[in-house]
Amino acid sequence: MQAAVSSGLEGILGDCGGACQCATCHIYIDQSWLDQLPEMDGMEDDMLEGTAAPRLAQSRLGCCVILEAVHEGMVVTLPPTQI
Numbered sequence: 001m002q003a004a005v006s007s008g009l010e011g012i013l014g015d016c017g018g019a020c021q022c023a024t025c026h027i028y029i030d031q032s033w034l035d036q037l038p039e040m041d042g043m044e045d046d047m048l049e050g051t052a053a054p055r056l057a058q059s060r061l062g063c064c065v066i067l068e069a070v071h072e073g074m075v076v077t078l079p080p081t082q083i
């Protein structure tokens with residue numbers, strides 16, 4: 001989320017600043033990358049129940065995905081809406 005907002009990427013709002021309270025950083029991670037990410041915690045799981053766009057199996061909150069070097073090349077798709 002922070003990388004997207006800092007880069008001015010449209011489609012990621014990050015209204016709560018990364019506090020896992022708004023779900024406006026909803027993203028879809030390419031299926032092949034899901035195993036490269038830490039499992040989501042209960043708070044993220046709960047927030048994903050309130051996203052504007054449908055929650056899919058590959059849904060995550062961008063603010064809960066901490067990028068590391070191993071994620072270079074990860075494919076992320078944005079939902080059609082965040083609000």
Ligand code: FES
Nearest residue numbers: 014020022023063
């Ligand atoms: S920025 Fe608000 S939940 Fe991710």
